[in-house]
Amino acid sequence: MAALEIEASNETNIPETDVEQQREQEIKIKYSQRAQWLRAAVLGASDGLVSTASLMMGVGAVDQDVKSMIITGFAGMVAGACSMAIGEFVSVYSQYDMEVSQMKRLNNGSDNGKESLEEIKKEILSNPFKAAGASALSFVVGALVPLLSASFINNYKVRLGVVIAMSSLALMVFGVLGAVLGRAPVMKPCLRVLTGGWLAMGFTYGLTKFLGVLGISGGI
Template sequence: MASLNQQAKYDLEQNSTTLEVETKDFDYSKRSQWLRAAVLGANDGLVSTASLMMGVGAVKQDIKAMILTGFAGLVAGACSMAIGEFVSVYSQLDIEVAQMKREKERGREINDDEEKESLPNPLQAAAASALAFSIGAMVPLLAAFFIRDYKVRVGVVVAAVSFALLVFGWLGAVLGKAPIFRSVLRVLFGGWMAMSITFGLTKLIGTSGL
């Protein structure tokens, strides 16, 4: 019985050691950075698309105009985010590749396989950025899609966007290890402000006869 207990204790210690090694080998900071970037991209899609829809809704109560505006904002924003991320990450890739070449010329030994795995992927970054933006932009679009009454539609869009802002604010705070309450309030009031300013200015311009 004693030998069995000792063997079980030994196996437990071995598994614990293995788990610690695997945890150290895995870089959780990289995953956190990608997730945080995805949350920020989704938040951008949410706020910009909702603001566009609210702006058009200020002067045109037609559901078709509002939906088409939101869809155009989704496509344009996703393409813009993807292109911007692709150019930015490709520039970073060029810098890192040039640095690797300089280090090889100086005689430093480099593991090519490991270095290639650590290099940024422009296409992956562009796709992730476009996808995150599109996910956020779908929230106001889906909220407004089936509602014909103008006032109800605007109210539902604001409610759906507000809930999504709370979720994105909470996720951003958790991933960035920031105070949750303040982060949520910042994201929420920032989104409300963007929609209010767009709605107000578009209403002003639309009623001024320009």
């Protein structure tokens, strides 16, 4: 009788263990999804700001016309948003396929497992289309900062100064936002983002200016 009771208790414990493991996996996937959305949003906005501001600074190094800066910045914003969307779509879809394959192996093709898998796919797994849209949107939001900063300023030197100042302020905001949402120290991430943006803008401006001195970019 004692042996039968032990076997019965073991049989009843197996489903509970499976349920706990499935819940743990769902929690891990949910946290992974949130981290991915955060990464896409913060990096997309930072990339949009830095790349667009750097392009505008580069053109501004050899051409003082405000229209040239705005057109270049706009083209960079559209191209960058498309690139971010495609890259995020491919990346998330690859991760989506891997997670679905892993859950299929764990469920072993059972009917209950298939129903559970469909629920998890709808509620937990990242949607590649939504991720692509969010990435493109965040890139555009970042790119609009230098574009709007330069749109209404005709004076060349003032325009460059405003673009640098507003881009720096926005980079600090993105750095702080990423640190707060990620529950990380604020100072170091903020300084990393800000320093990286300054280096990108300064390097692009300096190199383009050098090409302008050599006469290579004189036709712009």
